[in-house]
Amino acid sequence: MDEILEILEKDGRSSVEEIAKMIRKKPDEVRKAIKKYEKDGAILKYKAVINKDLIKDSQSEVRALIEVNIVPQKDLGFDKIAERIYSFPEVSSCYLISGTYDLLVVVEGENLHTVSNFVAEKLSCMENVRGTATHFLLKKYKEDGVVLKHRSENKRIAISY
Amino acid sequence: MNNIISEKVQKMQPSGIRAFFDLVLGMKEVISLGVGEPDFVTPWQIREAGIYSLEQGFTSYTSNKGLYKLRLGIHRYLKNKFGLEYCPDEEILVTVGVSEGLDLALRAIINPGDKILIPVPGYVSYGPVTELAGGIPVYVDTSKNGFKITPELLKRHIGKRVKALILNYPTNPTGVSYRHKELQELNRFLLKHKILCISDEVYEDLTYDFNHTAFPVLPGARKNTVYLNGFSKSYAMTGWRVGFACGPKEVIAAMTKIHQYTIMCVPITSQMAASEALASGKVSVEQMKRQYDQRRKFMAVELNSLGLKCSTPQGAFYMFPSIRNTGLSSMDFSRKLLEEEKVAVVPGTAFGPCSEGYIRISYASSLDNLKEALARIKRFLEKRR
Numbered sequence: 001m002d003e004i005l006e007i008l009e010k011d012g013r014s015s016v017e018e019i020a021k022m023i024r025k026k027p028d029e030v031r032k033a034i035k036k037y038e039k040d041g042a043i044l045k046y047k048a049v050i051n052k053d054l055i056k057d058s059q060s061e062v063r064a065l066i067e068v069n070i071v072p073q074k075d076l077g078f079d080k081i082a083e084r085i086y087s088f089p090e091v092s093s094c095y096l097i098s099g100t101y102d103l104l105v106v107v108e109g110e111n112l113h114t115v116s117n118f119v120a121e122k123l124s125c126m127e128n129v130r131g132t133a134t135h136f137l138l139k140k141y142k143e144d145g146v147v148l149k150h151r152s153e154n155k156r157i158a159i160s161y
Numbered sequence: 162m163n164n165i166i167s168e169k170v171q172k173m174q175p176s177g178i179r180a181f182f183d184l185v186l187g188m189k190e191v192i193s194l195g196v197g198e199p200d201f202v203t204p205w206q207i208r209e210a211g212i213y214s215l216e217q218g219f220t221s222y223t224s225n226k227g228l229y230k231l232r233l234g235i236h237r238y239l240k241n242k243f244g245l246e247y248c249p250d251e252e253i254l255v256t257v258g259v260s261e262g263l264d265l266a267l268r269a270i271i272n273p274g275d276k277i278l279i280p281v282p283g284y285v286s287y288g289p290v291t292e293l294a295g296g297i298p299v300y301v302d303t304s305k306n307g308f309k310i311t312p313e314l315l316k317r318h319i320g321k322r323v324k325a326l327i328l329n330y331p332t333n334p335t336g337v338s339y340r341h342k343e344l345q346e347l348n349r350f351l352l353k354h355k356i357l358c359i360s361d362e363v364y365e366d367l368t369y370d371f372n373h374t375a376f377p378v379l380p381g382a383r384k385n386t387v388y389l390n391g392f393s394k395s396y397a398m399t400g401w402r403v404g405f406a407c408g409p410k411e412v413i414a415a416m417t418k419i420h421q422y423t424i425m426c427v428p429i430t431s432q433m434a435a436s437e438a439l440a441s442g443k444v445s446v447e448q449m450k451r452q453y454d455q456r457r458k459f460m461a462v463e464l465n466s467l468g469l470k471c472s473t474p475q476g477a478f479y480m481f482p483s484i485r486n487t488g489l490s491s492m493d494f495s496r497k498l499l500e501e502e503k504v505a506v507v508p509g510t511a512f513g514p515c516s517e518g519y520i521r522i523s524y525a526s527s528l529d530n531l532k533e534a535l536a537r538i539k540r541f542l543e544k545r546r
Contacts, residue, residue, distance in 0.1 A: 003451075003455070006451070007455065011528070018459065021458060021459045021462040021463065022455035022456070022458050022459045023455065023458065024458050154200070156193075156196055156198060156200070157186065157196070158185050158186060158188075158191055158193040158195060158196070158505055159182050159185045159186065159193060159195035159196060159505050159507065160195070160196050160197045160198060161197045161284065161285045161286075161333075161507070161511065
């Protein structure tokens with residue numbers, strides 16, 4: 001992967017000037033490259049990774065991983081039905097996977113009820129959906145490479161040869 | 162009390178910056194650019210191997226030379242990477258870090274009064290360990306030659322009892338390293354004058370702009386070199402204390418003789434973990450190296466723009482900028498920077514003679530930390546304009 005993308009994937013706030021210094025390119029070149037990635041959709045958006053457990057005023061969210069078995073459609077395979085599913089705003093991620101079921105759908109809602117309602121009323125009764133199995137998430141330990149824990153203090157002594 | 166302590170030790174120069182170190186350790190919320198070790202924790206699969214070995218009850222001594230599995234791993238590593246073949250039975254010794262390897266090598270070769278060439282600025286222990294082994298350190302000033310040692314510089318110091326050169330590249334504290342051609346010239350010179358090369362290549366994996374050349378691969382060098390390396394820097398394993406020495410079997414046998422009486426063997430847990438590092442650590446090393454590389458380029462631009470002149474280092478994780486234009490001595494600069502802005506660096510004078518006017522900055526620190534430190538250094542310098 002391009003070093004620019006690597007740096008941005010680690011820290012989306014890195015400025016063009018900083019990146020230019022880190023990889024010894026002209027800021028204009030870096031700016032151009034980033035623009036192109038954004039235009040092509042390689043860079044989709046920039047966001048903060050938030051540990052919601054630590055935000056006291058936010059309503060706690062419920063998350064469920066749902067295994068979905070579907071009947072693929074002629075000529076369209078899984079894509080059409082996947083689109084019908086992932087277009088719901090409740091769905092935060094949707095993957096086609098190998099194994100005993102077809103789609104892994106991640107659904108977020110305010111509470112248990114909203115998620116179950118979504119599964120019962122929207123998902124399971126959808127044409128071509130053969131069956132679902134819902135797993136509610138109890139605790140998040142690590143997400144997208146980030147461990148959701150207070151960063152431990154640096155254990156190095158402050159100075160050494 | 163003085164008559165209890167040996168004359169040799171009494172004569173040893175205590176590190177002049179000990180007081181400065183104590184000052185740093187006593188302060189809170191310091192941003193430290195003063196560390197000589199990676200800011201990464203040992204990769205998990207390596208730590209896990211150490212833990213597993215304990216669970217399995219591997220708590221005994223090992224062979225003096227080190228676990229055969231580890232020596233074999235080292236053999237394979239050197240063969241695959243450099244085409245270097247050292248026999249795991251007779252030519253490889255597992256040591257307590259490169260520090261022990263260096264001590265053993267010097268003690269194994271020095272007769273009282275032998276001279277050892279030491280390029281300066283250089284790593285702090287070379288001189289004192291030479292003295293402890295009964296040798297005489299001969300410091301070779303590289304500061305006017307971009308911190309690089311050359312045959313021309315060495316020529317001025319050759320004489321009857323010059324036994325060895327301690328070469329360290331990539332170099333702590335300057336970040337300088339050598340290309341194949343430069344090493345060839347050094348090697349020819351050493352062979353011609355029958356000077357042994359003790360090559361400390363512990364930062365070997367952290368070479369950025371060109372491929373690292375291991376000294377013993379040079380023509381005729383294998384029989385004239387003690388090759389020292391270790392796991393501390395590449396695999397972020399400083400606290401495990403594992404290194405290794407490779408060389409002609411006579412030298413390794415002599416070193417093993419000392420090692421068996423003084424150390425017996427390296428802790429088995431550490432050896433097990435090191436073995437895992439060789440087996441699966443390559444990806445982690447590459448990831449760490451890429452980050453060091455980005456920080457190094459970033460820091461070189463920033464420091465130069467602040468007026469602290471330095472070249473872009475080619476290896477390790479250090480920069481050695483000049484602070485001459487501030488009019489302060491290395492020690493004053495470091496002390497004031499610490500007291501006023503809470504940024505810790507190491508005064509150049511820690512690294513031997515000819516190092517006045519420089520400081521060592523380590524970029525083994527997160528980019529956020531480096532940016533904050535730079536902002537503070539900038540403020541510090543502006544106050545003095």
